Amino acid sequence: MANLELKAMAIDVPGRAQGDTLSFCMEAGQIWGVLGPNGAGKTTFLQTLAGLRAPRAGHIHLNQRPLHTYKRRAIAQQLGLVFQERHDDFPATVMETALMGRHPFLSPWQMESADDIELTLEALVALDIDHLADRLVSTLSGGERQRVSIATLMTQNPAIWLADEPTNHLDLHHQVATLELMAQQAAQGKTLVMCLHDLNLAARWCTHILLLYPNGQACWGDVASMLQPSALETLFNQRLQTAWIDGKPFFIPAR
Numbered sequence: 001m002a003n004l005e006l007k008a009m010a011i012d013v014p015g016r017a018q019g020d021t022l023s024f025c026m027e028a029g030q031i032w033g034v035l036g037p038n039g040a041g042k043t044t045f046l047q048t049l050a051g052l053r054a055p056r057a058g059h060i061h062l063n064q065r066p067l068h069t070y071k072r073r074a075i076a077q078q079l080g081l082v083f084q085e086r087h088d089d090f091p092a093t094v095m096e097t098a099l100m101g102r103h104p105f106l107s108p109w110q111m112e113s114a115d116d117i118e119l120t121l122e123a124l125v126a127l128d129i130d131h132l133a134d135r136l137v138s139t140l141s142g143g144e145r146q147r148v149s150i151a152t153l154m155t156q157n158p159a160i161w162l163a164d165e166p167t168n169h170l171d172l173h174h175q176v177a178t179l180e181l182m183a184q185q186a187a188q189g190k191t192l193v194m195c196l197h198d199l200n201l202a203a204r205w206c207t208h209i210l211l212l213y214p215n216g217q218a219c220w221g222d223v224a225s226m227l228q229p230s231a232l233e234t235l236f237n238q239r240l241q242t243a244w245i246d247g248k249p250f251f252i253p254a255r
């Protein structure tokens with residue numbers, strides 16, 4: 001179990017004045033959805049949480065210790081990231097790619113163990129890509145590649161999952177299956193943070209929401225209090241109609 005705590009942390013969005021500072025803790029078992037229009041800073045926020053970019057102000061603590069005091073390998077043993085853009089620069093199969101999730105736990109030149117291979121095969125089955133194990137990733141469809149990325153994160157098995165639009169390219173069934181898998185991870189004590197553009201998926205799977213506005217304003221809280229139609233209309237500059245199904249809101253963009 002792990003937590004990430006933001007202490008008066010400001011996201012360093014290039015070319016933008018400093019916005020609101022963020023102060024909250026993302027705990028084991030929680031699923032945080034990061035919502036906001038294009039360019040609001042969602043990816044920059046995830047990269048900052050991963051220690052890949054410095055915050056403009058304030059601090060991030062991973063398990064009560066400043067994130068910047070950890071070595072990169074120690075961070076990778078606790079925190080994993082699915083990027084929005086991937087560059088498959090060298091030829092690797094689906095199995096080889098997913099197996100890379102174990103690298104933070106291996107010493108240089110150490111071979112993967114039978115347990116590592118077993119964990120990887122389980123991830124391929126969970127993401128419904130085990131039949132593609134020997135295929136080159138460069139030959140896969142967009143949705144298949146997305147599932148390889150999530151399988152690699154599952155193989156890494158970090159306590160904190162950061163996912164930038166994990167449902168990108170996925171068909172309806174695989175969107176639901178992937179978010180169910182993430183919910184299972186949260187139920188096992190993982191902390192999940194994901195950027196989403198689909199408000200209805202956020203309403204169903206997230207426990208907490210961070211809203212990022214293009215001018216740097218931000219607000220956060222539990223899902224029920226944050227997914228208010230008027231706040232979302234302002235956030236996205238888009239009128240919405242709201243329907244209620246099984247006690248949860250459905251947001252439909254109005255023409």
Ligand SMILES: Nc1ncnc2c1ncn2[C@@H]1O[C@H](COP(=O)(O)OP(=O)(O)OP(=O)(O)O)[C@@H](O)[C@H]1O
Binds near residue numbers: 013037038040041
């Ligand atoms: N390296 C960079 N140099 C200049 N500007 C950058 C750089 N990285 C990000 N930005 C700008 O910072 C802003 C925030 O980018 P970011 O990718 O975090 O937005 P986002 O909310 O994830 O957007 P989207 O919904 O389109 O994925 C954007 O205006 C982007 O153009």
